[in-house]
Structure formats: C-alpha cells, structure tokens
Amino acid sequence: MEDARTVLVTGAAKRIGRGIALRLFQAGYRVAIHYATSEREARETAEQCGSAPLFRANLESVDEIRAMFREVEASAGPLYGLVNNAARFTRRDPLTMTEADWDFIHSVNLKATFFCCQQGALLMKKTGAGRIVNISSLGGIRPWADHAHYCSSKAGVIMLTKALAKAFAPEISVNSVAPGVILSSPDEPRVQDMIAATPARRRGTVEEVADAVLYFLNASNFVTGQVLAVDGGLSQR
Numbered sequence: 001m002e003d004a005r006t007v008l009v010t011g012a013a014k015r016i017g018r019g020i021a022l023r024l025f026q027a028g029y030r031v032a033i034h035y036a037t038s039e040r041e042a043r044e045t046a047e048q049c050g051s052a053p054l055f056r057a058n059l060e061s062v063d064e065i066r067a068m069f070r071e072v073e074a075s076a077g078p079l080y081g082l083v084n085n086a087a088r089f090t091r092r093d094p095l096t097m098t099e100a101d102w103d104f105i106h107s108v109n110l111k112a113t114f115f116c117c118q119q120g121a122l123l124m125k126k127t128g129a130g131r132i133v134n135i136s137s138l139g140g141i142r143p144w145a146d147h148a149h150y151c152s153s154k155a156g157v158i159m160l161t162k163a164l165a166k167a168f169a170p171e172i173s174v175n176s177v178a179p180g181v182i183l184s185s186p187d188e189p190r191v192q193d194m195i196a197a198t199p200a201r202r203r204g205t206v207e208e209v210a211d212a213v214l215y216f217l218n219a220s221n222f223v224t225g226q227v228l229a230v231d232g233g234l235s236q237r
C-alpha cells in the first residue's frame with residue numbers, strides 16, 4: 001500500500017484546527033500537528049490522530065516558521081499538504097485601533113500565512129506535488145465594522161491564495177475555505193443577527209469546514225485559486 005501523505009495543520013490543538021486534523025486522519029492522511037501555547041490539547045489531538053508528530057512554533061516569527069518546516073522535513077518526511085488554520089480574532093473600533101492592535105492580527109493571519117505557504121511550497125516542490133489550503137473567513141468577503149483589521153487580513157489571505165495559485169502551479173494547488181459563523185457564541189446579539197440572516201438559518205459545524213478542506217486536499221491540480229465559502233449562504237446576501 002502507498003504510504004499515507006503527510007499534511008501539516010497549523011493551530012491544530014483545538015476547535016476548528018483539531019476538527020480538520022481529525023477529519024484528515026480519518027480520511028487516511030498522516031497529519032502533523034502544529035500548536036503554539038496549547039500543548040496539552042495538542043498532545044490529545046495528536047493521540048487521536050494516530051500519535052501524530054507535534055511541532056511548536058510562534059508563527060509571529062518567520063525564523064520560527066522556517067525552523068518548523070525544517071523540523072517537519074527532518075522528522076515527518078516529504079510534505080504533501082499544508083492547512084494554514086492558525087489565526088487571531090479581536091474586535092477594535094477602527095478610530096481607536098493602535099499599531100499594536102493592527103500588527104497583532106496581521107502578523108499571524110496574513111504574514112505568517114504567507115511565510116508558511118512559502119516554506120511549505122519549497123518542500124512540496126522537492127516531491128513535485130502539493131496542496132495548500134488557507135483558512136480565510138466570511139470576514140474576508142463581507143465587511144464587519146468593528147473587525148476592519150481582521151477583515152482586511154482575511155481578504156489578504158484570499159488574494160494571497162489566488163496569487164500563489166498562479167505562482168506555485170502546476171505542481172501545487174492553493175485554495176481557501178472561508179468559514180461563516182461556526183464557533184462564535186450564539187449568545188452574542190451580533191452572532192444572533194448573523195445566524196438570522198443566514199439562508200441556512202443555523203451556525204455551521206467544524207465538520208462542515210473540515211470536509212471542505214478535505215475536498216481541496218483530494219482534488220487534482222485543476223482546482224486551484226478557489227475560495228469555498230462554508231457559510232450557509234450568508235456571503236450571497
């Protein structure tokens with residue numbers, strides 16, 4: 001039997017990243033688990049994914065990103081897939097937002113996503129095939145007033161996906177999954193309003209996001225530069 005292909009999932013200790021790792025493992029991929037601070041949860045996820053290898057890195061640091069991919073190559077072997085899931089989310093009034101508030105979001109959501117794509121693609125080019133899936137957001141498609149910094153970082157992830165799909169073709173596909181309301185607290189009035197406006201009339205599940213990621217990983221290199229919103233139709237309103 002052919003060896004399972006390895007996919008690195010960033011921010012895979014818990015929540016959506018954990019769900020993606022579990023789904024890919026169930027589908028027959030060998031997963032590599034990245035985490036930053038959630039070591040206990042990362043170990044649990046790794047156990048549930050067949051004693052998957054663990055990699056710790058603060059993705060704010062490009063040096064740590066480079067070191068992580070060197071470690072992945074050395075200890076997990078050839079890299080087939082990369083799921084850039086790790087991100088930050090804050091609410092800030094744009095009129096009082098500071099430079100630090102802006103950098104806090106962009107350093108991880110956009111800059112780290114780019115350098116992970118770069119380092120992942122350099123490894124994938126060595127084998128001649130690869131799949132990158134960037135987790136963006138409905139917030140990268142629709143504007144949210146108190147999340148201008150987050151929305152612009154995720155819109156950046158969407159354009160990065162399209163530009164890198166051209167740059168890394170034909171060997172590597174680069175696609176994006178844009179989740180809508182998935183884990184936001186249904187008690188918040190803003191979230192209640194979003195759910196009420198969602199044609200599907202409910203929040204999405206982690207499994208629905210993970211299935212979209214799995215689609216792009218399994219797809220041929222003819223599917224690239226695409227954004228799949230998993231949002232119950234909210235981006236169409």
Ligand SMILES: NC(=O)c1ccc[n+]([C@@H]2O[C@H](COP(=O)([O-])OP(=O)(O)OC[C@H]3O[C@@H](n4cnc5c(N)ncnc54)[C@H](OP(=O)(O)O)[C@@H]3O)[C@@H](O)[C@H]2O)c1
Nearest residue numbers: 011015016035036037038058059086087137179182183184
């Ligand atoms: N939740 C939703 O409803 C929703 C909606 C739309 C889009 N999304 C997107 O879906 C993805 C997952 O969402 P989520 O809510 O599950 O994410 P999350 O819990 O907010 O964050 C996922 C992981 O990102 C990692 N991370 C944050 N800063 C990091 C840094 N400096 N270095 C390394 N890792 C860092 C954290 O790892 P550690 O815990 O190990 O530190 C964290 O567990 C994100 O890209 C998010 O923007 C989510």
